[in-house]
Amino acid sequence: MHGYEFDEATAVQSSGDGCWRGEVHDGWDIGGNANGGYVLAILGRAMRDQAGRRDPVTLTAHYLAPSRPGPVEIEARVIKAGKRFATLTGEMRQGDRVLLSAIGAFGDAAEGDFELASSGPPELPPREQCPPRGPRNGGVPVALMSKIDVRLHPDVSDFSESGQVGNGEISGWFSFADGRPNDTLALLLATDAFLPAVFTLDQPAGWVPTVELNVQIRGVPAPGPLRCQFRTRFIRGGCFEEDGEVWDSNGRLVALSRQFALAARA
């Protein structure tokens, strides 16, 4: 049986004592650097499996160096194995370079109804009416777009190429190109799979490195594509946040994300 690409590209194998081996696969990159959500999924999977729990519940990673295709080594350490959550630190390396360092809680992500939901999913036209995220990002090829199917709200789809100015918001649909069902690991990828919301603003284009990405997994996604929304409200001293919401096909929030990132240099 042929597996799904995301499962193969995030596979990890224990080498004992909290050490895991994985591989950054080719084709999940933007201009040669592996996507931050993709590498977080590799690290999160190793931490989750080390924890022996079903899902990441809240996971925060710092990005220390760009990830290139090739083997990675992961160290996952259980700090506390609680009844509800296990808390772990994780570090991912390529040779001597630390790529990511993370901390997270793992357990069972929520299923079922909200006790409180103060807002709903972003309003999006049907997926068929939303153009795909382009294969280039400010001139840089987005190989990642061969692996995932990201459809942008028609109002925002053209900013990165057209030079029009938007309002710091991006929304659209997320699914895998090969039809892999979404699960809680996929949510880690989805939160970093869109073009940066700052690209809708009158800001210099270019690489906007993620310093930190925090993802709260708020539910197990129902089958079907995800509705995603990202927003940057404040830029100061060349630093900005990007807040994301991911909603499943039942209209339930399944992830909240927040990045701390650096603006491109003018």
Next chain:
Amino acid sequence: MHGYEFDEATAVQSSGDGCWRGEVHDGWDIGGNANGGYVLAILGRAMRDQAGRRDPVTLTAHYLAPSRPGPVEIEARVIKAGKRFATLTGEMRQGDRVLLSAIGAFGDAAEGDFELASSGPPELPPREQCPPRGPRNGGVPVALMSKIDVRLHPDVSDFSESGQVGNGEISGWFSFADGRPNDTLALLLATDAFLPAVFTLDQPAGWVPTVELNVQIRGVPAPGPLRCQFRTRFIRGGCFEEDGEVWDSNGRLVALSRQFALAARA
């Protein structure tokens, strides 16, 4: 010269090799458990000093056990000392118990104007017209209120005692009781110094343990009290987020915070 209480209560001393000693002081607690923002300030200060940088810039901690008055040991490890930021992990212990585990980036917090600010500070009546946060929290004494001066927006001040139902939002003023000026370490405390925004909702009252607290320091605060706003939008499976904004007296955003926390049991 007599120092300020917060400086004394967050003092840390290096014992070499990334190890630091500090002490959880009495009086910064809620029902005997030290406030999460206060203990984060101790840990953040040790990590900051280990980094040799001026400010925490973005810091994320997981809370593993309640902190009680007494000595703590901190291990702060530099993962990467970059030009702009140093990235560190930190762990704080009391004896065998890990209290907090954290990861953060340290450097110079922003000063000066925003490149983008999509919203402004919360609208608050003058500080004198805002009642102080009460000395009790769902029946539990809030000793912390002897150290800080938190004034709540009159519309929300009474929820925890009156049983009225609000909308998941809390706002108000923050300063130190002894007049200590606010700095970037104080912002770590401010983001957890208010009553939980969920207390404004029709939810069971009681202890709502923080699993994770992420604080982005977006600027060095100007002199004067801080305007703070906290909001919980989603509760699912007994878990909720609390998003915070902290603004200085010049009307500039100085911190964004996000918690992942557990609702009180019914």
